Amino acid sequence: MKRILFGAVAALALTAGFAAAEYPEKEIQGIIQWGAGGSTDTVMRSVTPHAEEILGGSVVMQNMTGAVGAIALNYVAEADADGYTLLMGAENPMLYKVMGLGDRDYGEFIPVSLLARGTPLLVANNDAPFDTYAEMIAYIKANPGEVRFGSTGPGGLPSVVTAMINAVEGELDVIAVPYDGDGPALTGLQGGAIDVMPAVLGAAIEAVRAGNMKALAVVDLTENDKLPGVQSVAAVSPGYATYLPWGPFFGVFVKKGTPDDVVAKLSAAYAEAAKNAEFIELMEGRGFTLMGISGAEADAFLSKWQQGTAWLLQDAGLTKASPEEFGIARPGQ
Amino acid sequence: MQKIDPDHHDGTSDATPGGEADKRRPGELAFALFLLGASAILLWNAYGIAGFEALSSPGAIPMATTAVMVVTAAMVALKTLRMPLDSTETLRRDILPLTVIVFAVLLVAYGLFLRTLGFLPVSAIFLIVAVKYLGRRSWGWTLGVSLAALAITWLIFRIVFSVLMPAGIVPEAEMVQALRSLFQGGAQ
Amino acid sequence: MTALMDFLTVLTQPQLLLLVGLGTFAGVYVGAIPGLSVTMAVSILISFTFSWDVHPAIALMIGIYMGGVYGGSRTAILLNIPGAPSAIATALDGYPMAQRGEAGTAIGVTTVMSFIGGFIGIGVLALAAPFVSDFALKFQPRDYMLLAILGILLVGSLSQGSLVKGIFAGALGIAIGAVGRDPLTFAERFTFDLRLMEGGISFIAVMIGMFGVSEALLQLHHVDKDAVRQKITRIVPSLATVKKHLPLSLQTSSIGVVIGALPGTGGDIAALMAYDHAKRVTKNPEVPFGKGAMEGLVAPETANNAAVGGAFIPMMTLGIPGDAVTAIMIGALFIHGLNPGPMLMIDQPDMFWFIVGCLVAANFFMLLFGLTGIRLFTKIVEMPRSVLIPLIMLLSIVGAFAVNNSISDVYWMLGFGIFGYFMRHYGYPLGPVILGVILSRLLDDNWRRAIISEREDLGRFFEGVVTSPLSLVLFVAVILVFVSQTPVWRWGKSKLFKES
Known part of the structure; x- marks a missing residue:
């Protein structure tokens, strides 16, 4: 027992830098919005150790799941704005208001760093009677109410991509089978429980490479160099240009009101950490696009993302409340 | 009093820690009625989730289970009501x-x-x-x-x-x- | 030949072997403390071993996993508080044995059986992984739903005393599992518009409260009595004992492997199903089930350790996690620059054999650490109750908080502790509540997926059940168990004709 304890303390001590009089004076809590083993968790746990080194402090990461991440968001929003509680999250909170999941979003936070964004990919079960995006659309139109799409609940990536497809191709009659995450849905896809799944590229790429499922199209303006030969949806239907590029993203946030020097220090640390070669290799291997933006640039990205997505869902009739109520302007206005 | 082992724990991990099978323990009826009431509230609440909207509604399984709770709680309460009170036990000494x-x-x-x-x-x-x-x-x-x-x-x-x-x-x-x-x- | 070399990697490198051992040792303690879970330990290890090589990191994690699954049985036997959900069934017969002063024997049997189960799991992983994972993928939402119903029928096995109270408890469990925002539609269920309830109730918190706190409160009735003296004469079970239970352990291990390999079900469900199986096939146990039957230890402990090997099957062959721990390990492999997925076994077969090697080593360490230090462990139960009871309560509180870093889980835990205390007094079994909570989402989510896939058409749903061989087998099993094994049939008949 003693040995483990000592080892643990010693190893933790190694990661902590010199104790400085300025920030960080004590450990920082990193609240991860999603469960252990998920994409957000993996990204945060692989970038934070580099940031710790640069900060010269320790960041204790905890998973706080539940209510689509709203529990974690509220926890950080209710903590002191002193930079000792970080929110490590994904894109979902930007849709809480319109989906009726809460009255807070990233507007109450300062983006320390938006680390990366993902590209959605349409994958299908190997036995599905279509091999390309165009064939899929034709098949659905010929066989209404037969094709089963995986979904991860209102506001999740599949619902947004499906809304986009409906907006571009006209209303398609498909069955949306709900799953509680893209992992279980992709498992269901391989077993034939669903036929098509819009998923983030990184989650499906290994199974596609192994031939366990087939990629129909990349939901992007151009092909992706990780999957050469898979067409982009924009190449088939130019209408997608209005909505793309679109994708989920990961970021680290602090509550508004955090002192500027603290935010600057955190931003610098995460910006530097995101340049680490191992981290870059890791992210690119999974098909994520590195962003590493903060400050005004990040704010602009967030509001553009929110406008586009919220109005897309509103027009698809998937929202609980209109984006207008929350002052989210229609894109292009 | 002599009939009941003061230890009240008969060595099984999950069974009654005391009492006799055919007698009602102090407070048992109140507890059974409390469960019945709580189950009824939960059933009403489950109905409120989505009503009888669809077989696949988020309220379907909650309604089914809370309905089972109401029925079984009512059966238990009825049975408890019919049992004679165990006069050898008191709430103060044996339950609380x-x-x-x-x-x-x-x-x-x-x-x-x-x-x-x-x-x-x-x-x-x-x-x-x-x-x-x-x-x-x-x-x-x-x-x-x-x-x-x-x-x-x-x-x-x-x-x-x-x-x-x-x-x-x-x-x-x-x-x-x-x-x-x-x-x-x-x-x- | 290279496979053999990779398999032996861990055994030939003292440093790796030491890490597996250290992990297993730590795992036994992590598993034994309610609220400290293997999932948590492994996810902390990810940040911890970040700068390490991939081999030592995996070696340590596998040790913790194996030790942790086993460790849950310790507190279940000694204190009637399962250290982890997969040890719930172990408490049913293990604790009565400890009450009779036979904790040493119980732990000995548990250890040896965990070892046997562990090996069967690893064996299937090594020899038949692709076959089993193909089979596991065939499970459709309706099959998972039927499996959940089969699980719910275990209420009959877990209810000592009144079956009606058992059914109530099971339904309560399912309802508890539904509290919070529904993960599929985000609708609020049983939240009473309180934000505190949005996140739902952690079932670990329910388990710790119902078993830990309610047991501690119950113990208050006899603080002054001396603790049961444990006689630790024979720890290692005799060869005859092992032989006698070998057929059962083989059957329950198979249950463990398959349930473990299914994505979405794990050791907890496997152990409960195995317990039920043992209860049905054992005609004349020396001691009745629930009073300290040896078979009641053999079944869950072989099954939950066999489920470890099972959980690695879809992970290694398809990159699909078999349970929460393997999900985190996939993340770890990814961070260490490997690409866990279907190609892993083809691109890097060495990793597969290395993991099998680590599992084998961890299994041996588990046997070693399981059979030693029992004397020290049993001292815990011999501690004065005036110290033990407050300590159990404190550990329950910290443990409930640790699950999701949430104070509301502590409140739930305390609430269910006090509620469970009354349930015990009035003869409501607690096992079915936990069973219900565990199975709640499996049942609910998959029912909805299945019926949505058939466009809300019950006719088409049943057509699917009858035309798919797998569903049909499960459906028949459900009917058979319902009619013959739960006493509903006999009970219902006798009640109807006798009383009214």
Whole structure:
């Protein structure tokens, strides 16, 4: 027992830098919005150790799941704005208001760093009677109410991509089978429980490479160099240009009101950490696009993302409340 | 009284810790009625989730299960009602002795003050009071055992597993940082 | 030949072997403390071993996993508080044995049986992984739903005393599992518009409260009585004992492997199903079930350790986690620059054999650490109750908080502790509540997926059940168990004709 304890303390001590009089004076809590083993968790746990080194402090990461991440968001929003509680999250909170999941979003936070964004990919079960995006659309139109799409609940990536497809191709009659995450849905896809799944590229790429499922199209303006030969949806239907590029993203946030020097220090640390070669290799291997933006640039990205997505869902009739109520302007206005 | 083992724990892990099968224990009827009432409220609440909207609605399974709860709770309540009261037992002695009430109150107080005072002070007070009350040993022994137990728990959960219990009035994060710097200094 | 070399990697490198051992040792303690879970330990290890090589990191994690699954049985036997959900069934017969002063025997049997189960799991992983994972993928939402119903029928096995009270408890469990925002539609269920309830109730918190706190409160009735003296004469079970239970352990291990390999079900469900199986096939146990039957230990412990090997099957062959721990390990492999997925076994077969090697080593360490230090462990139950009871309560509180770093889980835990205390007094079994909570989402989510896939058409749903061989087998099993094994049939008949 003693040995483990000592080892643990010693190893933790190694990661902590010199104790400085300025920030960080004590450990920082990193609240991860999603469960252990998920994409957000993996990204945060692989970038934070580099940031710790640069900060010269320790960041204790905890998973706080539940209510689509709203529990974690509220926890950080209710903590002191002193930079000792970080929110490590994904894109979902930007849709809480319109989906009726809460009255807070990233507007109450300062983006320390938006680390990366993902590209959605349409994958299908190997036995599905279509091999390309165009064939899929034709098949659905010929066989209404037969094709089963995986979904991860209102506001999740599949619902947004499906809304986009409906907006571009006209209303398609498909069955949306709900799953509680893209992992279980992709498992269901391989077993034939669903036929098509819009998923983030990184989650499906290994199974596609192994031939366990087939990629129909990349939901992007151009092909992706990780999957050469898979067409982009924009190449088939130019209408997608209005909505793309679109994708989920990961970021680290602090509550508004955090002192500027603290935010600057955190931003610098995460910006530097995101340049680490191992981290870059890791992210690119999974098909994520590195962003590493903060400050005004990040704010602009967030509001553009929110406008586009919220109005897309509103027009698809998937929202609980209109984006207008929350002052989210229609894109292009 | 002689018929019932005062130990009340017959060695099975999950069965009745006392009482006789064909008699009603003190408070049993009240508990059965409470469950029936609570089940009815839950059924109503489950109906409120989505009504009879669809077989696949989020309220379908909750409605089915709470309906089962209402039916079974009603069956239990009826059966309990028909059983004669066990006259050898009293609520005060067999179901809710003073010690249990004291501890229930201690636990609730613990929950109430956990956030404001913080984990370390509340746990220290809880352990000292509980060990002293149950053991009735000297203060030195009580303090020693309680604080040692707390220290070990804190080290395992806080240091090894990074479980951040509410710090409350204790500057825990600063303490841990200082501890780490100390180790750091020692190592270099 | 290279496979053999990779398999032996861990055994030939003292440093790796030491890490597996260290992990297993730590795992036994992590598993034994309610609220400290293997999932948590492994996810902390990810940040911890970040800068390490991939081999030592995996070696340590596998040790913790194996030790942790086993460790849950310790507190279940000694204190009637399962250290982890997969040890719930172990408490049913293990604790009565400890009450009779036979904790040493119980732990000995548990250890040896865990070892046997562990090996069968690893064996299937090594020899038949692709076959089993193909089979596991065939499970459709309706099959998972039927599996959940089969699980819910275990209420009959877990209810000592009144079956009606057992059914109530099971339904209560399912309802508890539904509290919070529904993960599929985000609708609020049983939240009473309180934000505190949005996140739902952690079932670990329910388990710790119902078993830990309620047991501690119950113990208050006899603080002054001396603790049961444990006689630790024979720890290692005799060869005859092992031989006698070998057929059962083989059957329950198979249950463990398959349930473990299914994505979405794990050791907890496997152990409960195995317990039920043992209860049905054992005609004349020496001691009745629930009073300390040896078979009641053999079944869950072989099954939950066999489920470890099972959980690695879809992970290694498809990159699909078999349970929460393997999900985190996939993340770890990914962070260490490997690409866990279907190609892993083809691109890097060495990793597969290395993991199998680590599992084998961890299994041996588990046997070693399981059979030693029992004397020290049993001292815990011999501690004065005036110290033990407050300590159990404190550990329950910290443990409930640790699950999701949430104070509301502590409140739930305390609430269910006090509620469970009354349930015990009035003869409501607690096992079915936990069973219900565990199975709640499996049942609910998959029912909805299945019926949505058939466009809300019950006719088409049943057509699917009858035309798919797998569903049909499960459906028949459900009917058979319902009619013959739960006493509903006999009970219902006798009640109807006798009383009214």
